[in-house]
Amino acid sequence: MKLQLALDLVNIPEAIELVKEVEDHVDVVEIGTPVVINEGLKAVKEMKAAFPELTVLADLKIMDAAGYEVSQASAAGADIVTILGAAEDASIKGAVEEAKKQGKQILVDMIAVKDIATRAKELDELGVDYICVHTGYDLQAAGQNSFEDLATIKSVVKNAKTAVAGGIKLDTLPEVIKAQPDLVIVGGGITGEDDKQAAAAKMKELITQG
Numbered sequence: 001m002k003l004q005l006a007l008d009l010v011n012i013p014e015a016i017e018l019v020k021e022v023e024d025h026v027d028v029v030e031i032g033t034p035v036v037i038n039e040g041l042k043a044v045k046e047m048k049a050a051f052p053e054l055t056v057l058a059d060l061k062i063m064d065a066a067g068y069e070v071s072q073a074s075a076a077g078a079d080i081v082t083i084l085g086a087a088e089d090a091s092i093k094g095a096v097e098e099a100k101k102q103g104k105q106i107l108v109d110m111i112a113v114k115d116i117a118t119r120a121k122e123l124d125e126l127g128v129d130y131i132c133v134h135t136g137y138d139l140q141a142a143g144q145n146s147f148e149d150l151a152t153i154k155s156v157v158k159n160a161k162t163a164v165a166g167g168i169k170l171d172t173l174p175e176v177i178k179a180q181p182d183l184v185i186v187g188g189g190i191t192g193e194d195d196k197q198a199a200a201a202k203m204k205e206l207i208t209q210g
């Protein structure tokens with residue numbers, strides 16, 4: 001099980017400073033969608049240049065023109081690129097094909113997908129690397145989480161790795177760990193803490209204990 005730090009509400013210099021604090025405790029650094037919207041793929045490029053050893057994920061949440069967008073994120077240095085599970089199969093295939101060509105990986109974000117079990121099975125057959133259940137900010141505000149959806153994908157996915165994101169904090173992490181996803185994605189649960197290093201270290205410790 002790996003820990004991914006999601007950076008959403010920062011600019012590039014703040015993102016780099018934050019990663020300096022926690023780099024020993026995280027496996028993947030995500031350039032979040034709001035950062036990509038504000039700063040472009042330059043954020044991915046600068047993060048990879050600053051931390052060449054870290055796996056960098058570009059959270060583009062691709063919906064169309066997938067092969068092209070994956071190629072651009074790959075050129076910027078992303079190791080993993082995200083596409084939405086709601087995208088057309090043709091887009092998913094384009095993303096997977098381009099990622100394979102570039103030696104990169106595709107994570108599918110299941111945000112807003114209604115029939116998680118059916119779509120997860122289809123995506124698994126399309127050869128994606130990760131399938132991620134995700135409660136976005138707007139539904140987190142309504143008190144929702146993805147823990148049940150995580151159990152659902154764990155029961156149907158045969159080849160892809162599983163991931164979970166959305167409002168995970170230190171107090172809810174043990175419940176997530178029990179479900180044994182391959183990747184746990186945490187944003188505000190680390191970036192919103194006064195002592196970010198301590199929060200990341202504690203989370204990594206719990207994850208390592210499994």
Ligand SMILES: O=C([C@H](O)CO)[C@H](O)[C@H](O)COP(=O)(O)O
Nearest residue numbers: 006033136166167168186187188
């Ligand atoms: O993908 C995300 C969200 O849609 C904003 O882009 C976040 O990175 C993801 O939800 C993880 O962040 P937290 O919910 O703060 O843990």
